[in-house]
Amino acid sequence: MALAHYGILDTPREPQFDRIVRLAAHLLRTPVATINFVDQARQWSKASVGLNGRTADRQDSFCAWTILNDQPTVIENAPADPRFSRNPMVTGDPHIHMYAGAPLIMPSGQRIGTLCVTDHQPHPLSPSDLQALQDLAALVVTELELRSYQQRLSLSLAAQREHSSELQRSLEQAQALTGIHQLFDLDLDPRDALLAVTGLLGGALDADQAGFSVTQGDSVTVDLSPVRAATAIDTTGETAQLITALGLHGARSPLYIDDLPALARARGVPASDHIAQIAVIPAGHDPHGASHLLVTRRKDHPVAHWRPSDRNLLEATGRAAQQMLDHQQARGTQA
Structure with a gap:
């Protein structure tokens, strides 16, 4: 920062x-x-x-x-x-x-x-x-x-206001990251920790949905929940299916998509245009499988793309999740 x-x-x-x-x-x-x-x-x-x-x-x-x-x-x-x-x-x-x-x-x-x-x-x-x-x-x-x-x-007056908003957003995201690290430091089950963390993460990014996926062998579980106030259309189930159909849960590095419907069309996967943006962040690998953070924004979202500050927060959270898994594995090995 x-x-x-x-x-x-x-x-x-x-x-x-x-x-x-x-x-x-x-x-x-x-x-x-x-x-x-x-x-x-x-x-x-x-x-x-x-x-x-x-x-x-x-x-x-x-x-x-x-x-x-x-x-x-x-x-x-x-x-x-x-x-x-x-x-x-x-x-x-x-x-x-x-x-x-x-x-x-x-x-x-x-x-x-x-x-x-x-x-x-x-x-x-x-x-x-x-x-x-x-x-x-x-x-x-x-x-x-x-x-x-x-x-x-x-800077013009309008640019100064935008700059102030960016600084405020950076501060809020820094505070969110502090809270995320504190959650990961608690002795929680990894799933419970990820559930708590995605709530903080979605709020800090002004996302519409946030959650995570867990891949174990051929089994994929997607847990996605609304973040912002309820809208006329609940697309969490549809988005979870689309993530699986497109194989996004298998990303090996951070993946930022600003036009999800276009990607679906290019791959021949049926999809509505309700969700425009999705971020998929590796959040840990262990001998049993892999976890990914998932955050989405709707097509009418005022922020049209994943900003550098968004990416920094997401990737820092992903690294913190991996560290949590590593520490838990180390404790298990010692036990």
């Missing part, structure tokens, strides 16, 4: 950030300098010198280590470091030997990324080099703050 505050991910290159990486490469005499941001799953580069790719998996990211501390992280010999010796960025391009990164620390204290430099050969750094790296990292944060401020100034 702190990173989302700046709206910086997946944006085009901007001159002020390009200037900083050029200056970092020049001052520290390295072939590579990069401004990276680290989110839940990846490292994304806003600006770089000497590097072509813009994205790397978080598990392969040097910068994911750097954001764990306020001070710079220096790896003098990556091939000899057991944490990184098999890293694809060490064994392959850009063949990192030396890495130095300074965290990008928001005024509120969150570490959201790094300004880092690398070299493919030994490259000792002096204390003054590291101080320069920290100073430039602070300049990146200043540019982020200025960019954010300028964006806010450019």
